[in-house]
Amino acid sequence: MAGQPAQTRRLRPRSVIIWTVVSLVAATGWGVLALARGEEVSAAWILAAALGSYAIGYRFYAKFIVTRVLRADGARATPAERLNDGLDYHPTDRRVLLGHHFAGISGAGPLVGPVLAAQMGYLPGTLWIIAGVIFAGAVQDMVVLFFSVRRNGKSLGQIAREEIGTVGGIAAVISIFVIMIILLAVLALVVINALAESPWGAFSVGLTIPIALFMGVYLRWLRPGRVAEVTLIGVALLLFAIVAGRWVANSGMADAFTLSPRTLVIALVIYGFAASVAPVWLLLVPRDYLSTFMKIGTIGLLALSVLFVLPNLQMDAVTDFASRGDGPVFAGSLFPFVFITIACGALSGFHALISSGTTPKMIQKETQVRTIGYGAMLMESSVAIMAIIAACILEPGLFFAMNSPPAMIGDTLQSASDTITSWGFTITPDQLAAAAESVEEESLLSRTGGAPTLALGLAGILADFLGGESMMSFWYHFAIMFEALFILTALDAGTRVGRFILQDALASAHPSLARLRSHTWLPGVWLTSGLVVGLWGYLLWVGVNDPLGGINTLFPLFGITNQLLGAVALAVCTVLLVKSGRLRYAWVTAVPMTFVAVVTLTASWQKVFSDDPRVGFLAQRDVYQDGIDAGEVLAPAQDVGDMETIVTNATVDATLTAVLALLVIVVFVDAARVCVRAAMRPQDVALAEAPAEESQIVAPAGLIPTREEKADLVAAGLGPGGGIPEQSRSSAETRTGARP
Numbered sequence: 001m002a003g004q005p006a007q008t009r010r011l012r013p014r015s016v017i018i019w020t021v022v023s024l025v026a027a028t029g030w031g032v033l034a035l036a037r038g039e040e041v042s043a044a045w046i047l048a049a050a051l052g053s054y055a056i057g058y059r060f061y062a063k064f065i066v067t068r069v070l071r072a073d074g075a076r077a078t079p080a081e082r083l084n085d086g087l088d089y090h091p092t093d094r095r096v097l098l099g100h101h102f103a104g105i106s107g108a109g110p111l112v113g114p115v116l117a118a119q120m121g122y123l124p125g126t127l128w129i130i131a132g133v134i135f136a137g138a139v140q141d142m143v144v145l146f147f148s149v150r151r152n153g154k155s156l157g158q159i160a161r162e163e164i165g166t167v168g169g170i171a172a173v174i175s176i177f178v179i180m181i182i183l184l185a186v187l188a189l190v191v192i193n194a195l196a197e198s199p200w201g202a203f204s205v206g207l208t209i210p211i212a213l214f215m216g217v218y219l220r221w222l223r224p225g226r227v228a229e230v231t232l233i234g235v236a237l238l239l240f241a242i243v244a245g246r247w248v249a250n251s252g253m254a255d256a257f258t259l260s261p262r263t264l265v266i267a268l269v270i271y272g273f274a275a276s277v278a279p280v281w282l283l284l285v286p287r288d289y290l291s292t293f294m295k296i297g298t299i300g301l302l303a304l305s306v307l308f309v310l311p312n313l314q315m316d317a318v319t320d321f322a323s324r325g326d327g328p329v330f331a332g333s334l335f336p337f338v339f340i341t342i343a344c345g346a347l348s349g350f351h352a353l354i355s356s357g358t359t360p361k362m363i364q365k366e367t368q369v370r371t372i373g374y375g376a377m378l379m380e381s382s383v384a385i386m387a388i389i390a391a392c393i394l395e396p397g398l399f400f401a402m403n404s405p406p407a408m409i410g411d412t413l414q415s416a417s418d419t420i421t422s423w424g425f426t427i428t429p430d431q432l433a434a435a436a437e438s439v440e441e442e443s444l445l446s447r448t449g450g451a452p453t454l455a456l457g458l459a460g461i462l463a464d465f466l467g468g469e470s471m472m473s474f475w476y477h478f479a480i481m482f483e484a485l486f487i488l489t490a491l492d493a494g495t496r497v498g499r500f501i502l503q504d505a506l507a508s509a510h511p512s513l514a515r516l517r518s519h520t521w522l523p524g525v526w527l528t529s530g531l532v533v534g535l536w537g538y539l540l541w542v543g544v545n546d547p548l549g550g551i552n553t554l555f556p557l558f559g560i561t562n563q564l565l566g567a568v569a570l571a572v573c574t575v576l577l578v579k580s581g582r583l584r585y586a587w588v589t590a591v592p593m594t595f596v597a598v599v600t601l602t603a604s605w606q607k608v609f610s611d612d613p614r615v616g617f618l619a620q621r622d623v624y625q626d627g628i629d630a631g632e633v634l635a636p637a638q639d640v641g642d643m644e645t646i647v648t649n650a651t652v653d654a655t656l657t658a659v660l661a662l663l664v665i666v667v668f669v670d671a672a673r674v675c676v677r678a679a680m681r682p683q684d685v686a687l688a689e690a691p692a693e694e695s696q697i698v699a700p701a702g703l704i705p706t707r708e709e710k711a712d713l714v715a716a717g718l719g720p721g722g723g724i725p726e727q728s729r730s731s732a733e734t735r736t737g738a739r740p
Contacts, residue, residue, distance in 0.1 A: 019056070019059070022052050022055050022056060023052065023056060025048050025051075025052045026048065026049055026051075026052025026053050026055075026056065027052075028045075028048065029045045029046070029047075029048030029049030029050075029052060030049045030053075032045040033045055033046065033049060033122075033123060033126065033317070034123075036317065037317075040312045040313075041312065041313045041317075042310045042311070042312055042313070043306050043310070043311050043312070043313055043389045043392070043393055044306055044307055044310050046122070046126055046313075046385060046388070046389055047303060047306055047307065047385070047389070049126070049130065050126075050129075050130050050381075050382065050385045051382075053130050053134060054130075054133075054134070054378045054381070054382065057133075057134035057135075057138070057378070058370075058374060058375065058378060061134060061135075062138065062142065062370050062374040062375075063370065065139065065142065065143070065370075065374075065588060066142070066146075066367070066369060066370040066374075068585070069577070069582060069585040069588055070142075070143065070146045070369070072146060072366040072367045072369060072370075073366050073367075073692075074365045074366060074367040074695070074701065075694060075695055076366055076692050076693070076694070076695060077692075077693040077694060077695040077696070077697070078091075078149050078360075078363050078364065078365065078366060078695070079149065079152045079153045079360065079361055079690070080092070080153075080360075080361055080362050080363055080364060081364070081695060081696065081697055081724075082152075082690075082693055083152065083153075083361075085519065085520055086279060086281070087279050087280070087519060087520060088153075088279075088280060088358070088361050088519045089153070089361045089362070089519075090279075090280055090281055090361070090362055091362065091363075091364045091697060091723075092280075092281075092362040092363070092364065093227055093364075093721040093722070094363075094364060094365075094368050094371060094372065094699065094700065094702075094703065094721075094722075095227060095703060095721070096227060096286075097359065097362050097363060097364075097368075097372055098292075098371060098372050098375065098376060098703070099292035100292075100358070100359070100362070100493075101354065101355075101359045101372050101373075101376045102292050102295070102296075102376040102379050102380065103292050103295070103489035103490070103493070104354040104357075104358065104359070104489065104490060104493030104494070105141070105344070105348065105350065105351045105354050105355075105376060105377070105380055105490065105493075106295060106344070106380050106383065106487075106489065106490055107183075107187050107344060107350065107487050107490035107491075107494075110344045110345040110380050110381070110383040110384040110387060111383065111384075111387050111450065111451065111454055111483055111487070112190070112387075112450035112451060112454070113341050113342040113343050113344065113345060113384070113387075113450070113559070114129065114342050114345055114384045114385075114387040114388035114391065115387055115388070115390070115391040115403075115450035115451075115453045115454050115457075116329050116330060116341050116403065116450050117338050117341045117342045117388070118315055118388055118391035118392050118399065119319065119321050119327045119328070119329040119330070119399075119400070119403070120318065120319055120321055120322040120327065120334055120338055121315055121316050121317050121318040121319045121322060122313050122315050122316075122317060122388060122392040123317040123318055124318060124322060124334055124338050125338060125342055125388050126385070126388060128338060128339055128342055128346050129342060129345045129346050129381055129384045129385055129388065130346075130381065130385070131346075132339075132342075132345075132346025132347050132381075133345065133346050133347070133377055133378060133380075133381035135591075135592055136346065136347045136566075136570070136592035136595070136596065137345075137346050137347035137348060137351070137377050137381065137566075138373070138374040138375075138377035138378055138381075139374070139588060139589065139592065140347060140351065140352060140355075140566060140569050140570055140573065140589070140592070141351045141352070141355050141373040141374065141376065141377045142355075142369050142370060142373030142374040142377075143373075143573045143577075143588075143589060144156065144351075144352045144355040144356050144373075144569055144572075144573060145355040145356070145359060145360055145363070145369045145372065145373040146366065146369045146373070147159065147356075147572075147573065147576050148355060148356035148360040149360045149363060149366055149369065150366075150689045150690065151688055151689060151690060152690045153356070153357075153360040153361040154356065154504070155176075155353070155356050155357060155497070155500045155501045155504050156172070156176055156352050156353060156356040156501075156568075156569055156572060157169075157172055157173035157176045157177065157501050157504060157505065158173075158501075158504040158505075158508070159356065159572060159576075159688075160172035160173065160176075160568070160572050160667070161173060161508065162688040163572065163575055163576060163579065163674070163687070163688060164572065164575055164667070164670050164671055164674050165670055165673075165674060167666065167670050168666060168667050168669070168670025168671060168673075168674075169670075171663045171664075171666040171667050171670070172568055172572070172663075172667045173501070173504075173505050174663060175564070175565070175568065175660050175663040175664055175667070176353070176501060176565060176568065177498070177501050177502065177505065178561075178656070178660065179349065179561040179562070179564065179565045179660065180350075180353060180494065180497070180498050180501060181498065181532070181535045181536050181539065182539070182557050182558065182561050182656075183350050183494065183558065183561065183562060184272075184491060184494050184495060184498065184532075184536040185536040185539035185540050185543065186557075186558045187487050187490055187491045187494065188265075188268050188272075188491055188536065188537075188540045189540055189543045189544070190451070190483075190487050191264075191268065191484050191487050191488050191491065192261050192264045192265065192268070192540070192544060193451070195259065195264055195484050196259065196260065196261045196264060197258055197259070197260070198249075198258070198480070199245075199248055199249045199253075199254040199255075199256075199257035199258045200245040200246055200248065200249035200477060201245065201477075201480060201484050202257045202258070202259050202264075203241075203244065203245045203248045203249070203257045204241045204242050204244070204245030205484055205488060206257075207241040207244070207245075208238065208241060209271070211234060211237045211238065211241065212234075212286040213282060213286075214237075215230050215233070215234050215286035216281050216282040216286040217282070218230050218233070219281070219286065220281050220282070227721060230286075234286070238294055242294075242478065246474075246477075261544040262541075262544060262545075264544075265537065265540050265541050265544055268491070268537075268540070269533050269534075269537040269540075271492065272491060272492060272495040272532075272533040272536075272537075273495075273529050273530060273533045275492035275493075275495060275496060276492075276495045276496045276498075276499050276525075276529035276532065276533070277522075277525050277526060277529050280358060280361075280362065280496075294482060295383070295482070296379065298458075298479075298482050299382060299383050299386050301462065301465075302386050302390075302458060302461060302462065303382075303386065304465070305461045305462055305464070305465035305466075306386075306389060306461060308465050309461055309464045309465055311389075311393040311460075311461060311464070312393065313389075313392045313393060314392060314393055314394060314395050314396055315391070315392040315394075315396055315399070316396075320424075322334040322338075325337075325615075326614075328400055328403070328404040328405075328408050328409070328423075329400070329403045329404065331612060331614035331615045332603075332606065332615050335599070335602075336598075336599040336600070336602045336603040336606070337603060339563070339596075339599045339603075340559035340560055340563055340599070340600070340603045341559055342384065343558070343559050343562045343563060344380060344384070344562070345380060345381050345383065345384020345385070345387070346381065346384070347563065347566045347592070347596060348562055348563075348566060349561075349562050349563060349564065349565020349566035349567070349568065349569055350490070350494065350562055350565065351377065351566075352565065352566065352568075352569035353494065353497045353498075353501070353565075354493055354494070354497060355373060356497075357493070357496065357497030357500050358493055358496055358497065359372065359373075364697050364699040364722060365695065365697065365699050365701060367701035368699070368701055368702075370701070370702075371701065371702050371703060375703075386458075387450075387454050389457070389461075390453075390454050390456075390457025390458050390460075390461065391450075391453055391454065391457055393457055393460065393461065394453070394456065394457055394460070395425075395427065395431070396425040397417075397420050397421070397425040397426055397427025397431070398427055398431070398432070398435055398444075398456075399453060400420050400423065400425055400427075401416050401417075401420055401427060401432055401444065401445055401446075402444050402445070402446070402447045402452060402453045402456070403446075403447075403450070403453055404416075404419075404420075404446060405446055405636060406445070406446045406636065407635045407636040409445070409446065411445065411446070413429035413432045413433060413445070414429050416429075416432060416445055417429045417432065432444065432445065435456070438469065438472045438473070439455075439456065439459060439472055439473050439476035439477075440473040440476075441476075444456070451480065451483050452480070454479065454483065455476050455477075455479035455480050455483065456476060458475065458476075458479040459472050459473075459475035459476040459478075459479055460472070462475045463475050495529070495532055495533060495536075496529075498532040498536075499525070499528045499529045499532050500519075502528045502531060502532055503516050503517055503519070503524065503525075503528050504517060506528070516528065556607065556617070556653055557653055557656060557657065559603075560600060560603050560604055560607060560657060560660075561656075561657075561660055563596055563599065563600040563603075564600045564604070564660055564661065564664050566596055566600075567593055567596045567597045567600055567664060567668075568664055568667050570589045570590075570592055570593035570596065571593050571597075571667055571668055571671045572671070573589040573593075574586050574589045574590045574593055574671065574675065575671050575674050575675055575678075576687075577589060578674075578675045578678045578679060579674070579678045579685045579687055580687065581682065581685075583678075583679055586675070597664075597668065600661075600664075601661055601664075601665070604657050604658070604660075604661040605661075607653075607654075607657055608654045608657050608658050617650045617651070617653045617654035617657065618650070618651075618654050620646070620650045621646075621647050621650035621651050621654070624637070624643050624646045624647050624650070625647050627643055628640065628643050628644065628647070696724045696725075697722060697723060697724055698712055698713060698716045698718055698722050698723070698724075698725065699721070699722025699723070700713070700720070700722065705720060
């Protein structure tokens with residue numbers, strides 16, 4: 001039956017053949033990447049290794065976890081069914097929810113991080129992206145989602161407080177909320193950098209909001225259950241928005257949509273507040289579902305283009321920067337900084353907030369956590385793989401010209417060419433000029449942050465597949481807009497999750513504030529939403545007004561805090577596995593937790609205390625403070641005011657990094673104490689799970705129903721989206737007998 005837990009079945013001969021072929025493809029891809037020395041390597045081998053490994057991980061490892069470790073029960077009602085209020089709790093078709101969840105977790109990390117990490121070569125980043133997601137990132141997302149579903153969709157912070165204890169719980173809540181605000185500010189800043197002064201991007205991205213509102217009303221009131229129908233309409237409107245954006249950019253309306261960074265800050269704050277307080281079915285879910293088609297469509301088209309064009313990787317497998325730690329893109333050795341720079345594509349703590357935020361309040365069945373939690377993370381990892389491919393097929397000289405700061409390569413084509421050539425990567429001024437001209441940009445020098453590099457790589461692959469050189473400019477600007485839309489969908493879901501965290505924290509602080517926990521008490525919802533957007537909006541405002549560029553203030557914290565949060569999430573999952581009587585399976589989360597903890601705490605120590613001013617915050621502060629004391633202005637600062645800003649920012653970065661690392665250590669210590677006590681005295685363990693109730697919903701566990709699930713849906717008179725049979729028949733009668 002569809003409502004029962006999945007059963008382990010023997011593989012049939014056809015399945016054995018299929019999975020043998022998949023394994024051989026993955027193994028061949030890995031073999032070529034690992035053994036190639038000196039000869040040209042096609043990017044298609046990275047794709048083969050990634051897709052084959054993803055398939056094996058999802059089919060076998062994820063299934064083992066969901067059936068043997070978590071023991072997901074499809075007959076148990078989820079909070080979406082039991083607490084359905086039409087606002088935050090709402091049973092949602094798994095296909096739509098997968099799109100929403102993927103859009104919610106997909107931010108700047110899988111796009112930007114792999115591009116930056118390419119300075120160390122294509123192999124280290126590829127290894128971490130693929131192995132990290134299979135054994136750490138996707139596991140975290142799925143397990144957190146499952147345990148949140150079992151606890152009425154509670155946030156990670158509230159789960160930590162209830163299951164670990166007061167000390168560790170409070171440390172977890174504080175660290176989670178602070179990290180959340182930092183992450184949201186960074187995500188918003190990347191969006192602003194992509195959309196500022198870009199009428200094409202601003203118009204196209206802005207138009208997705210009314211399109212999403214229309215889709216929400218369409219599914220809720222006009223044509224309930226018609227997912228395929230509204231999908232076709234939404235995709236058509238999205239394509240129109242993209243094309244119309246170019247029309248607007250070349251028309252007299254361009255000035256109206258050419259927005260300054262400050263104007264965009266205000267617009268994003270207003271949007272973030274609206275997305276946080278509106279019903280999920282009205283704006284958040286349809287907008288994220290809609291943007292997912294653009295994300296998956298673009299990445300799918302890019303993957304197809306790689307297989308057709310077969311571009312060669314130009315970057316070395318491992319560069320000298322990996323061992324020397326003096327890379328021009330970012331300083332630091334391969335360990336630990338490649339694991340920090342590549343965040344969301346392999347493991348992201350931010351995802352744990354989505355998995356314990358909006359998604360557990362909308363999932364129909366426990367058995368769907370594999371599809372939505374593990375599956376969506378594999379989708380995001382595939383984005384990271386395409387990003388590292390796009391960066392590594394560029395000429396290394398061009399890559400370093402785009403990603404090195406002006407203080408290092410100068411601001412002229414000749415100075416950039418001379419400096420980069422001295423590093424061993426030949427690039428001429430004419431080549432740099434031709435690259436900029438091909439995408440109708442004045443210059444590509446020092447376009448740091450990763451997004452322009454990714455856009456240029458994507459444009460090159462897509463132009464070779466569709467349209468040729470004449471389409472380079474179109475594909476480049478399309479990719480810039482695609483990145484902005486990609487990131488913005490994480491901002492709206494993240495703001496809503498931040499509201500959940502703050503509601504839980506304030507409601508637990510004093511009995512008189514208990515009402516704040518209610519998601520239907522609108523004054524509390526508005527107040528907490530306003531506080532969340534106000535906090536990240538303030539950081540964002542400071543960032544866009546920073547004379548050195550806000551990314552210098554906020555981005556160094558992004559990788560470390562994101563991975564620290566991932567370590568906290570895995571620690572909470574380990575505690576829950578032990579307390580649930582699954583001690584023999586606790587290694588599933590304990591092993592990746594230990595690795596990530598070592599990586600992030602090592603990186604935190606180096607970023608605070610390293611003597612290298614390019615690595616250590618305090619060393620950087622001392623250099624510029626000494627310059628101020630000596631009356632000197634040091635590059636890249638332009639005046640004393642810039643020098644003082646660098647000193648202040650370095651001090652704040654060092655303080656936040658140290659405080660957050662200490663809070664995370666407190667969480668680890670308290671979590672270990674709880675695990676030991678639960679293992680020694682299991683009879684004293686008390687879990688905060690919601691009481692089990694029988695589910696009335698009939699729905700498949702995966703995107704494609706099995707033969708048994710199809711039979712159950714037919715017997716219940718339901719379509720592929722599933723639902724409650726009685727409600728479905730009643731709804732059908734009110735629609736003049738039409739089937740849902």
